[in-house]
Amino acid sequence: MIAFQNVSKYYEHQGVLKNITFSVQKGEMAFLTGPSGAGKSTLLKLMYLAEWPDEGDIVIEDFHLQSLKPPEIPLLRRSIGVVFQDFKLINNLTVFDNVAMALRIKGVGEKEIKNLVSVALKKVHLRHLSDSYPRSLSGGEQQRVVIARAIVTEPLVLLADEPTGNLDPNTSIDIIKLFEEINLQGTTILIATHNRELFRNTGRRVLKLDGGNLVGEEVG
Amino acid sequence: MTLAYSFKSAFQSLCREKWINILSMLTVASSLLIITLTAFFLYNVELVASHLPDRFSLVAYLNDNISQEEIQGIVDTLKRRDDIAALKYISKDDAIKELKQTLKDTRYILEGLNENPLSSSIEIRLKRDFVTSASAKRISEEIKKVSGIDDVYYGEKVAEAIYLLKKSLQNMSIIIFITISTGVVFVAYSTVKILFYRRKEEIEIIKLLGATKGFIRMPFLIEGGTIGFFGGILGIIGALLFYLAITYRLSMVIPMLKTLVFPLEILILLPITGIALGIVGSVIAIGRLKL
Structure with a gap:
C-alpha cells in the first residue's frame, strides 16, 4: 500500500511537488503520468527516501516515513523494488552479480541467490547474458537487468521510473506483461511513464501529474 | 553470508586496485620495520641494562x-x-x-x-x-x-644513570611507537579514502538497494586490515633479513653483534599491530555514513 497525504517537496523554494494526496491500494497496479518535469521521478524518490519530503506524510506498507528512524531506512528500501530511470547498475559487476546484490544486501545465502537470480534473469530473457558486464549491453538489455534486480527480492512494492524508456514497442509490451504477472502475486506496483501507449486499454488507474500538482486520474 | 560477501568484495577490490594497495603495503611495511628495529634495539639494550642493577x-x-x-x-x-x-x-x-x-x-x-x-x-x-x-x-x-x-x-650517580637509562628507553620507545603508528594509520586512511571515493557511485547504488552501514563499511575495514596485515608480514621479513645480516655478516667485523637477540614475540605482534592500525585508519577514512 502506498499513501501520500498533503506531501510537498521544494527545491530552492520552488515547489516541485505541491500538496500531493493519493493512495495505491495493496496489490494494485497503477500508472503515474505527466510531461517531463512534472515531478514523477521526484515523487518516486520520496518513496524510497532518495529525497525527503518537506511537508506531509507518506506511508509505504508498514513504514510511516515521517517517523522513520535512520536504522529503519535500509529495511524500507529492501521492501521496495525500484526500476531506476538511469539504471544504477554497478559497471564492474557482472549481470548476475548486479541482480544478486539486492539479495546479498538482504543476507540471502549464495545457493539460494543462484536459483533466484537465475529465475529473475529468465523472466526478463537475459539468462544467456548473466556473465556479461553492463557496459557491453544495449540500453534495452541494461533496463531489463534493472527490472530483474528490482523483482528478484519479491518486494512488497515495485516502483518503476520510465521502465520502457529504452525499449522497442514489442519489448515494452512484454515488460508491462511481466509487471502484470508480478502484480498477480500481490505486489503493489506504481509505474511512472510519459508513454501513454503503455497504459492504454489496461484498465488500470492512471494518476496525472503536471507542474508538481496531481491534476486528476483516469482509467487506462 | 554477508561476511563472506564482504571478504570477497574486499579481495576483489584489493586485486582491482593492486598498485595502490601494494604501494600502501610497502609503506606500512617500512613503517612497521622501523617499529620492529626500534623494538629490536631497545629489547637488546634493555637486556643489557637489566643486568646493571645486579652490579649495583x-x-x-x-x-x-x-x-x-x-x-x-x-x-x-x-x-x-x-x-x-x-x-x-x-x-x-x-x-x-x-x-x-x-x-x-x-x-x-x-x-x-x-x-x-x-x-x-x-x-x-x-x-x-x-x-x-x-x-x-x-x-x-x-x-x-x-x-x-x-x-x-x-654510587649515587650509577643508581641515577641506571634509572635514567631505563626511563629514557621506555619513553623513547613510546614516542617512536606513537609516531610511527600514526603514520601507519594515515597510510591506511589515505588508501581506504581513495578506494572509498573510487567506489562512491557503487556505494550510492547499494545504499538505495537497502544496504546497512555495516554492509557498506565491512569490505573497507577488511581492506584496511589486510593492508596492515601484509604490511606486518613484509615488515617481519625485512626485520629478519636485517637480523641475519647483522648477526652473520657484520658480526665478523664486530663480534659483539653475535650476542644480539631477536624477540620472537614480534612475529605475532607485528601482523596484529598492522591489522589493528589498518582498521583504525579505515574507520577514520569512512567516517560517518549517511544513508
Missing part, C-alpha cells in the same frame, strides 16, 4: 674493634629488610687482600703501613626495584642508623 651495591663500613657477635647482629638486622637482595661480609683482612690484588704492580704504595687502615664492611645488593637514586639514598640513611655501622657508601 651499597657498602656499609663497620666500626673498628667490633665483635663477631655484633657483626652477626648487624647482618641479621639487614637480612630482615625487604629491599635487600643479598649481603656479603668483608673482613679487614679480606679488604686489604682485595686491594692488593687490585693494585697489582703498584702495591708498593701499601708498603710501610704498620697496620691495616681499612675497615671491615658489608656489601649490600638491593632488589631491582630499589635501584634508584632516591631509594638508595633512603636505604643508606636508614642503614647508617644501625648500631655498629660507621658509614654507608653507594
Whole structure:
C-alpha cells in the first residue's frame, strides 16, 4: 500500500511537488503520468527516501516515513523494488552479480541467490547474458537487468521510473506483461511513464501529474 | 553470508586496485620495520641494562674493634629488610687482600703501613626495584642508623644513570611507537579514502538497494586490515633479513653483534599491530555514513 497525504517537496523554494494526496491500494497496479518535469521521478524518490519530503506524510506498507528512524531506512528500501530511470547498475559487476546484490544486501545465502537470480534473469530473457558486464549491453538489455534486480527480492512494492524508456514497442509490451504477472502475486506496483501507449486499454488507474500538482486520474 | 560477501568484495577490490594497495603495503611495511628495529634495539639494550642493577651495591663500613657477635647482629638486622637482595661480609683482612690484588704492580704504595687502615664492611645488593637514586639514598640513611655501622657508601650517580637509562628507553620507545603508528594509520586512511571515493557511485547504488552501514563499511575495514596485515608480514621479513645480516655478516667485523637477540614475540605482534592500525585508519577514512 502506498499513501501520500498533503506531501510537498521544494527545491530552492520552488515547489516541485505541491500538496500531493493519493493512495495505491495493496496489490494494485497503477500508472503515474505527466510531461517531463512534472515531478514523477521526484515523487518516486520520496518513496524510497532518495529525497525527503518537506511537508506531509507518506506511508509505504508498514513504514510511516515521517517517523522513520535512520536504522529503519535500509529495511524500507529492501521492501521496495525500484526500476531506476538511469539504471544504477554497478559497471564492474557482472549481470548476475548486479541482480544478486539486492539479495546479498538482504543476507540471502549464495545457493539460494543462484536459483533466484537465475529465475529473475529468465523472466526478463537475459539468462544467456548473466556473465556479461553492463557496459557491453544495449540500453534495452541494461533496463531489463534493472527490472530483474528490482523483482528478484519479491518486494512488497515495485516502483518503476520510465521502465520502457529504452525499449522497442514489442519489448515494452512484454515488460508491462511481466509487471502484470508480478502484480498477480500481490505486489503493489506504481509505474511512472510519459508513454501513454503503455497504459492504454489496461484498465488500470492512471494518476496525472503536471507542474508538481496531481491534476486528476483516469482509467487506462 | 554477508561476511563472506564482504571478504570477497574486499579481495576483489584489493586485486582491482593492486598498485595502490601494494604501494600502501610497502609503506606500512617500512613503517612497521622501523617499529620492529626500534623494538629490536631497545629489547637488546634493555637486556643489557637489566643486568646493571645486579652490579649495583651499597657498602656499609663497620666500626673498628667490633665483635663477631655484633657483626652477626648487624647482618641479621639487614637480612630482615625487604629491599635487600643479598649481603656479603668483608673482613679487614679480606679488604686489604682485595686491594692488593687490585693494585697489582703498584702495591708498593701499601708498603710501610704498620697496620691495616681499612675497615671491615658489608656489601649490600638491593632488589631491582630499589635501584634508584632516591631509594638508595633512603636505604643508606636508614642503614647508617644501625648500631655498629660507621658509614654507608653507594654510587649515587650509577643508581641515577641506571634509572635514567631505563626511563629514557621506555619513553623513547613510546614516542617512536606513537609516531610511527600514526603514520601507519594515515597510510591506511589515505588508501581506504581513495578506494572509498573510487567506489562512491557503487556505494550510492547499494545504499538505495537497502544496504546497512555495516554492509557498506565491512569490505573497507577488511581492506584496511589486510593492508596492515601484509604490511606486518613484509615488515617481519625485512626485520629478519636485517637480523641475519647483522648477526652473520657484520658480526665478523664486530663480534659483539653475535650476542644480539631477536624477540620472537614480534612475529605475532607485528601482523596484529598492522591489522589493528589498518582498521583504525579505515574507520577514520569512512567516517560517518549517511544513508
